[in-house]
Amino acid sequence: MQPAMWKPPVTLTQQEEHIVTKIRKAKLFVQEAYELIxxxxxxxxxxxxxQLDAWPAQVEVQGISELKSFARGLKKNYDAVKAGLTLPWSQRLWRAISTNSSF
Structure with a gap:
């Protein structure tokens, strides 16, 4: 089950929406983390x-250490992440190519 904080807001149940709202109001940094996530x-x-280039910069400004660590990992794997977000390759096709099998 996907955590409510990660779901698109339009897909939340009424109960999940209530919980997310309470959490977001509890602390400003939770609100900022929610928006970045x-x-x-x-x-x-x-x-x-x-949008990949701008996201780590936003994280650095907010200063949330866990997200900063995640953003640094994205930067280390920038080419692969950017390719995954922009190229039309499917995972199934890539697996077939990388394992030399048919798809």
């Missing part, structure tokens, strides 16, 4: 690789 997961779902 939502922008990242939207970028992934909608394959908006052009």
């Amino acid at each position: 939502q922008s990242f997961t939207t970028m992934l779902r909608e394959r908006k690789g052009e």
Whole structure:
């Protein structure tokens, strides 16, 4: 089951929406983390690789250490992450190519 904080807001149940709202109001940094997580997961779902450069910069400004660590990992694997967000390759095709099998 996907945590409510990671789900697109329009897919939340009424109970999940209530919980997320309470959590977000508890601390400002939770609100900031929520917004960054939502922008990242939207970028992934909608394959908006052009937003990849801006996201780690936003994380650095916010200063949330766990997300900063994650953003540094993205930077280390930038080419692969960018390709995954922009190229039309499917995972199934890539597996077939990399394992030399048919798809």
